[in-house]
Amino acid sequence: MKHLLSTRDLARDDAIRILDIAEDMSEVSTREVKKLPALRGKTVVNLFFEDSTRTRISFEAAAKRLSADVINFSAKGSSVSKGESLKDTAQTLAAMGADGVVIRHPASGAPQVLAQSDWIDAGVVNAGDGTHEHPTQALLDAFTMRRRIHGTASRGKALDGVSVVIVGDILHSRVARSNLWLLRTLGAEVTFVAPATLVPVGADTWPATVSFDLDATLAAVRPDVLMMLRIQSERMNAAYFPNAREYSRQWGLDDERLALLGPDSIVMHPGPMNRGLEISAGAADSAQSTVLEQVANGVSIRMAVLYLLLSGEREAHA
Amino acid sequence: MSDRYLLKGATLPDGRPADILIEGDRILSTATTTTGASASAKAGTGTTVIDADGLVALPGLVDLHTHLREPGFEQSETVLTGTRAAAAGGFTAVFAMANTLPVSDTAGVVEQVQALGRAAGYATVRPIGAVTVGLQGERLSEIGAMAQSLAGVRVFSDDGKCVHDSLLMRRALEYVKTFDGVIAQHAQDPRLTENAQMNEGALSSELGLKGWPAVAEESIIARDVLLAEHVGARLHICHLSTAGSVDVVRWAKARGIQVTAEATPHHLLLTEELIRSYDARYKVNPPLRRDEDVQALREGVADGTIDIIATDHAPHPRESKECEWDAAAFGMVGLESALPVVQTALVDTGLLDWADVARVLSNTPAAIGRLHDHSHSFEDGSPANLTLVDPAASSVFALDRLHGKSRNTPFEGVTLSGSVRWTFHKGFPTLRDGVLAEPGEVPSRV
Numbered sequence: 001m002k003h004l005l006s007t008r009d010l011a012r013d014d015a016i017r018i019l020d021i022a023e024d025m026s027e028v029s030t031r032e033v034k035k036l037p038a039l040r041g042k043t044v045v046n047l048f049f050e051d052s053t054r055t056r057i058s059f060e061a062a063a064k065r066l067s068a069d070v071i072n073f074s075a076k077g078s079s080v081s082k083g084e085s086l087k088d089t090a091q092t093l094a095a096m097g098a099d100g101v102v103i104r105h106p107a108s109g110a111p112q113v114l115a116q117s118d119w120i121d122a123g124v125v126n127a128g129d130g131t132h133e134h135p136t137q138a139l140l141d142a143f144t145m146r147r148r149i150h151g152t153a154s155r156g157k158a159l160d161g162v163s164v165v166i167v168g169d170i171l172h173s174r175v176a177r178s179n180l181w182l183l184r185t186l187g188a189e190v191t192f193v194a195p196a197t198l199v200p201v202g203a204d205t206w207p208a209t210v211s212f213d214l215d216a217t218l219a220a221v222r223p224d225v226l227m228m229l230r231i232q233s234e235r236m237n238a239a240y241f242p243n244a245r246e247y248s249r250q251w252g253l254d255d256e257r258l259a260l261l262g263p264d265s266i267v268m269h270p271g272p273m274n275r276g277l278e279i280s281a282g283a284a285d286s287a288q289s290t291v292l293e294q295v296a297n298g299v300s301i302r303m304a305v306l307y308l309l310l311s312g313e314r315e316a317h318a
Numbered sequence: 319m320s321d322r323y324l325l326k327g328a329t330l331p332d333g334r335p336a337d338i339l340i341e342g343d344r345i346l347s348t349a350t351t352t353t354g355a356s357a358s359a360k361a362g363t364g365t366t367v368i369d370a371d372g373l374v375a376l377p378g379l380v381d382l383h384t385h386l387r388e389p390g391f392e393q394s395e396t397v398l399t400g401t402r403a404a405a406a407g408g409f410t411a412v413f414a415m416a417n418t419l420p421v422s423d424t425a426g427v428v429e430q431v432q433a434l435g436r437a438a439g440y441a442t443v444r445p446i447g448a449v450t451v452g453l454q455g456e457r458l459s460e461i462g463a464m465a466q467s468l469a470g471v472r473v474f475s476d477d478g479k480c481v482h483d484s485l486l487m488r489r490a491l492e493y494v495k496t497f498d499g500v501i502a503q504h505a506q507d508p509r510l511t512e513n514a515q516m517n518e519g520a521l522s523s524e525l526g527l528k529g530w531p532a533v534a535e536e537s538i539i540a541r542d543v544l545l546a547e548h549v550g551a552r553l554h555i556c557h558l559s560t561a562g563s564v565d566v567v568r569w570a571k572a573r574g575i576q577v578t579a580e581a582t583p584h585h586l587l588l589t590e591e592l593i594r595s596y597d598a599r600y601k602v603n604p605p606l607r608r609d610e611d612v613q614a615l616r617e618g619v620a621d622g623t624i625d626i627i628a629t630d631h632a633p634h635p636r637e638s639k640e641c642e643w644d645a646a647a648f649g650m651v652g653l654e655s656a657l658p659v660v661q662t663a664l665v666d667t668g669l670l671d672w673a674d675v676a677r678v679l680s681n682t683p684a685a686i687g688r689l690h691d692h693s694h695s696f697e698d699g700s701p702a703n704l705t706l707v708d709p710a711a712s713s714v715f716a717l718d719r720l721h722g723k724s725r726n727t728p729f730e731g732v733t734l735s736g737s738v739r740w741t742f743h744k745g746f747p748t749l750r751d752g753v754l755a756e757p758g759e760v761p762s763r764v
């Protein structure tokens with residue numbers, strides 16, 4: 001693997017391989033010395049054009065546990081004109097000898113543009129681009145599901161037959177997109193639930209069931225996994241829905257809806273949560289909630305991805 | 319160099335073989351070789367004879383939609399470089415869009431643009447005037463002053479922006495009637511396309527690029543044809559891009575509304591699928607659409623619903639395209655690739671013959687723009703604006719075919735039919751067997 005840009009073009013075997021390596025990495029994280037020498041001498045740059053402390057520190061921890069050198073480059077608010085900055089920054093990083101670039105960018109496709117360019121010859125990891133994809137988030141979500149379902153027998157397994165309901169702002173969510181492609185590749189069934197204004201145009205052609213009614217979906221699907229997406233307040237101002245109260249009543253996970261879930265169902269959220277809006281405090285802190293596991297698993301997944309991209313296994317590239 | 323040329327054995331748009339004799343700025347005679355009254359007999363000495371065997375002769379192409387960028391954006395293009403690109407593409411007249419800096423909204427600016435065109439000499443430059451002051455969509459610009467200036471403006475457009483205020487659009491349509499003018503509308507509802515990046519549909523949703531829905535174009539066209547009907551004015555719709563737009567214009571024409579419409583070469587050949595690469599060379603406004611739309615546009619040209627093909631030649635510097643998609647500029651250069659694309663998309667597919675090509679790329683755009691004494695049908699005494707095309711040539715389009723300042727073509731690497739060999743502007747060969755004349759030798763038309 002040279003880059004990780006999306007889950008859409010990730011083959012099933014490759015996805016399972018990443019999850020399995022993440023299991024190994026997770027074992028390292030439980031040891032007293034949480035460090036492997038795998039990427040000693042390699043330089044990983046966290047290139048963030050958009051603020052995300054959580055994602056950045058997760059990648060930073062992952063790279064450091066593999067003994068890589070880490071440079072954090074926050075390009076947000078840079079005075080360089082927007083168009084120039086990606087190319088200029090990439091060439092700067094190339095000159096500094098970056099082996100891997102972890103890029104977060106508000107423009108969809110920016111990681112692909114970087115990977116296709118001749119500005120830099122480094123492995124590129126998409127850490128979230130616009131409303132396109134966030135592949136490591138989907139991988140850590142799949143890892144979390146697999147562990148809850150298969151426990152210590154997870155290695156080598158996929159998610160065949162697992163039913164996943166994803167609720168909220170599908171339209172603007174790169175997490176929803178990356179999850180859809182990866183979950184389908186791993187054999188899961190996906191249902192999106194959202195107000196019609198937050199369902200992307202053309203989603204009827206996607207390999208997912210689309211519903212506007214959360215209660216009906218919970219009753220009909222009885223999901224193994226219920227994933228709640230973050231709702232951003234600016235969506236209200238753009239007339240996607242009238243107000244927070246109405247959203248919460250129709251599409252929020254409150255205690256009553258939580259009680260309808262089976263005891264083995266899990267509740268996921270990519271964070272950061274709006275408690276009381278898309279998820280109640282009771283649901284967020286319930287035994288079914290995997291929110292903190294997701295954070296821990298994120299480091300293991302990112303270690304696996306960086307390892308695959310940057311260790312000796314990396315294919316020679318002219 | 320002599321100013322007499324004999325183009326021997328050319329094929330006229332209607333398919334007849336002919337010898338074409340040019341003297342000064344006129345076509346002296348066009349003798350079909352079968353009649354025996356060969357023009358070669360009248361040629362005499364001092365005539366440059368050009369072997370036009372196998373070449374199709376077209377009246378000089380007329381582009382109703384060109385961004386020449388001068389004044390204000392000379393890093394992208396100038397009147398000189400843009401008209402050199404025009405000549406290389408077989409064009410002898412271009413209508414220069416008004417989104418310059420300063421905006422072409424006064425007599426002074428349009429006269430300046432016209433004077434730059436005359437000085438360059440490669441093609442006739444007809445300035446387009448802005449409909450509203452500074453393209454701001456708030457107050458009418460000095461349409462009368464521009465119409466009565468030396469530039470004699472007849473086409474008015476805020477292209478790049480839509481005249482979206484319904485009342486202002488009504489007034490503009492009414493007001494230009496005074497001067498036999500036409501409003502060329504860039505149909506884009508601004509609220510429905512805020513920060514829009516590509517055609518809205520399943521692909522934009524997958525790629526995470528904000529959608530530019532077809533309805534944002536179609537609803538403005540529907541409103542404007544009804545306004546044009548109501549006030550009895552001429553309306554021209556720039557760059558139709560959707561199947562629905564073709565339907566609306568077809569309906570309006572059936573109703574007798576005075577509407578004309580254009581399509582661009584890129585919308586007749588390319589689809590949104592190219593955007594999977596996030597390569598900003600494919601970023602254009604209106605955006606590339608679905609294959610169904612491309613087919614509907616082709617049918618629209620074939621059945622006359624779409625009157626003309628115009629390039630929307632839109633040069634941009636390298637840095638405006640070498641970046642992430644959202645940050646990139648909208649637009650593609652198109653003067654040199656226009657005729658090959660039209661041949662590939664419409665002639666080779668049997669939808670148009672060469673007489674139709676002459677109509678959609680020369681006669682009708684000249685008529686819409688009230689460009690007199692320029693286009694023709696090879697009658698004796700016609701102005702010597704013409705181009706010779708080799709329809710048998712087929713090649714991979716490469717950047718060395720471009721002669722303007724910018725390189726933002728979406729056709730690099732695409733195999734296209736046809737090659738423009740010669741262009742005559744007012745009797746002067748601006749392009750000679752594929753080689754562009756040097757600026758020093760091209761006569762200024764001051």
Ligand SMILES: [Zn+2]
Pocket residue numbers: 477478479504556557603604
């Ligand atoms: Zn336009």
